Amino acid sequence: MAQKETVERILDAAEVLFAERGFAETSLRTITSAAGVNLAAVNYHFGSKKSLIQAVFVRFLDPLVDEIERQLNQLQAEKERLTVEDLLQVLTSSVYEIHGRGSNRATSFMRLLGLAYTQSQAHLRKFIGERYGNAFQHYASHLKPALPGATAADLFWHTHFALGTAIFTMSNFDALRAMSENDTGERTPVDFIVSRLTAFMAAGLHNAAHE
Amino acid sequence: MAQKETVERILDAAEVLFAERGFAETSLRTITSAAGVNLAAVNYHFGSKKSLIQAVFVRFLDPLVDEIERQLNQLQAEKERLTVEDLLQVLTSSVYEIHGRGSNRATSFMRLLGLAYTQSQAHLRKFIGERYGNAFQHYASHLKPALPGATAADLFWHTHFALGTAIFTMSNFDALRAMSENDTGERTPVDFIVSRLTAFMAAGLHNAAHE
DNA sequence: GTCTATAACGCGATAGAC
DNA sequence: GTCTATCGCGTTATAGAC
16 A cells, blocks of 8 residues: 555656656656655666656556547447548547546646657657557558558558647647747637647548548 | 867767757767767867757758748749648758758758757757747748638647648658558658658648638 | 866666664 | 665766866
């Protein structure tokens, strides 16, 4: 019980701090002092900083991929062929379902996902690829029938274009919203941004089938 | 002459190494030893690591924004209203014009631009915003007449969606191409990716005007 | 203008007491 | 399981010789 509490406190603090600053820029000293635990606790419970980083990802990715899988199966039971819009909807509603609509954790999560791609943490990309590669392949396999004209190369590239759009937007979410507020004088609601984002991605993806 | 050579050697090495590993992960020791100069030379010529990072960006952004400006003016002399496709074409051909078609420097450049957004270097984003903000605004101002139905908020968000798509793709260019080669067994030509990318962005941007 | 040598510091990790 | 104390290393930056 005391153990579990310490582990959870470390994960909570690490998740927020990593999302704010990145991995290399967040020291174990910062994490442990924010969590109110001893510096040695991270190495005791997780073994290393790398393992801690991986544990942060497991804690939010495991439930998320389960939820995505669940929604995919449910939707497939209702209709035989899923549309691009269906598939994008599954992603957003899964994130909402797991982390709560508009919560800080949802944006933290997207920012971490962005960092996983862009920061040089080879161990992390390897780990994520090994643990979640199958789930990603399964999700991507639904895109093929949804975009009938597309070749395999089209699918690969357009999928990653869309992934990039989402990851970039979400991982710079706060900075972009601040810029937008500065430009237009209005604070854009999260739902507006998400719906525009998915529309942008859907338009780009559909473009794959038309060439 | 000896000085200029040292400065250039440092910039050359730093540009490549930053693009490969990121800023925090590249030490001055690595840069100076790759450049074949003394460790102290960076602090002597640039003052600090932060200033070196900024100098790397200035060296390739200054000529690029000049070239973009030149092409914009030239195109505007030929036709009164520029299309979205025109504007995207200006970007890609400017990069090609400055750094050479398919050169390593062009991909280095995009990767660095991606890092500028995603790595936590607040000083760099501030510096870029101050030095190139006007040029960005000028370029973006051409988008408004190209997308007649869009509101100011539409424009802001769709522009940054497209920017994100490009930055994410280019900054992960090598990794994505390796994945694609692994998937399909073929090495995708750069031109194919760039043309698909711009088509994806154009489709997403046009979508802004239709809602 | 460029070098060597080193200061001053923060980092991850661990040994050993409790 | 948690603590203190510390090791060993890598970092940026600088002082001073040449």
